[in-house]
Amino acid sequence: MDILYLLVPLSVVLVFFILAGLWWAIDRGQFEDIESEGERILREP
Helix, strand or coil, rough: CCHHHHHHHHHHHHHHHHHHHHHHHHHEEEEEEEEHHHHHHCCCC
């Protein structure tokens, strides 16, 4: 039961880091043009 006092706050901090990383990726435009990246790989020699 004592381990929950460590794991619950640690998981909340991990969720905040994941959300911050997702927000950063969306803010930087990582998901703007997904289709052209797949086509670029096929077109390059």
